[in-house]
Amino acid sequence: MRDPRSGIDPLSGLLSTLDLTDTGARTAEDIFTGPSQWTPGGRVFGGQVYAQSIIAAIRTVPEDRAIHSSHGYFLRPGDSDQPITFSVDRIHDGRSFSTRRTQAYQNGLPILSMIASFQDHDPGLEHQVEMPEGITPPEELPSAAEVLGPVDHPVAQFWATSRAFDIRHVEQPIYLRADPHPVPRQALWMKTIGTLPDDDTLHRAALAYASDYSILEPVLRGHGLVWTHPGLRMASLDHAMWWHRPARVDEWLLYVQESPTATGGRGLSTGRIFTRDGVLVASVAQEGMVRVPEIDD
CATH class of the missing domain: 3.10.129.10 (Hotdog Thioesterase)
Structure with a gap:
């Protein structure tokens, strides 16, 4: 299922959604705008606005600093029929770290507030937990399209073919x-x-x-x-x-x-x-x- 408003395929839709427009405003904050993806229930998918807020923050940080953490609060449901405005506050730029705050707005009201931190590539200690063993490989598992494709319901069809x-x-x-x-x-x-x-x-x-x-x-x-x-x-x-x-x-x-x-x-x-x-x-x-x-x- 393609987005009925745009007719584009899901992957192209993801890329266009994450390609924010810089409004050129340079006052106390940097301002960007982005589209909302269509959903059957009319609410903006939380992962969409979260990822867009990250992109907005990334646009204000030097290219050699990568995002390493973010913390966000979903304040109000977003309307998938309306675009979203993102304002980025350049809170801090230090020797190794940068901090940004992104607020996402619709109709002048915030729908998400996020703070993110960015860091230069630095050497340091290395360890990690192990991945669980005995996990069935993906090739042997059914996709959401295979599980939900036969279900005649708009949400099931959306999950099956529009993601x-x-x-x-x-x-x-x-x-x-x-x-x-x-x-x-x-x-x-x-x-x-x-x-x-x-x-x-x-x-x-x-x-x-x-x-x-x-x-x-x-x-x-x-x-x-x-x-x-x-x-x-x-x-x-x-x-x-x-x-x-x-x-x-x-x-x-x-x-x-x-x-x-x-x-x-x-x-x-x-x-x-x-x-x-x-x-x-x-x-x-x-x-x-x-x-x-x-x-x-």
Whole structure:
């Protein structure tokens, strides 16, 4: 399924969404604008505005400094029928680190507030946790398109054919059926459906984009819930990400996720992203609102 407004394919849509326009404004802040991707529910995908906020911040930092961490709060739902304005505050430029604050706006109101840090390439201590063993390779797993393609529903069709990423769950996906062995953890493989340009900043932003797709699923999986549970309401509250090492998002990456806790209508999930040969490239944490009608009542 192509974006009905533009007619372009999902990968081209991702690239055009991350290609922000510099307005040329140079007052207290740098101002950029970007499009919103169409979604069936009319809400901007959180990973989209998060990745765009990262691109906006990157545009104001010297090229030899790469983003290594970001922390953002989703303040209001975005409207996918409207563009987004991004203002970047150049908070600090030191000898090795730069710090930026990005605010994303629609209709004059902030929908996301993010702070990000950038660093020169510096030598230092090296270690990492090991990638889990015994993971089924992606070639032996069904894609979301194969799982959801036969389902005659606009959201299912959107997830099956309109996303720029091929996502393959190691465990049974919980789109429609509950996990028969509910535990608050899962793993999945992901990569873009085509090749991206050789631009490390683009790959880092695209990885942030994809990191938001499934990060709250362990909360649902641990309670035997599915995305289609009647009356289920979910929304990302905040998102944090740390980039440890460069990686290409057009090659298979393993996303290992776990939810350590859920309480008060909120669930916390953490994730680690590895290359296929076991290099830890990023870590993620997100807390989200998770409302289940029979519990809320």
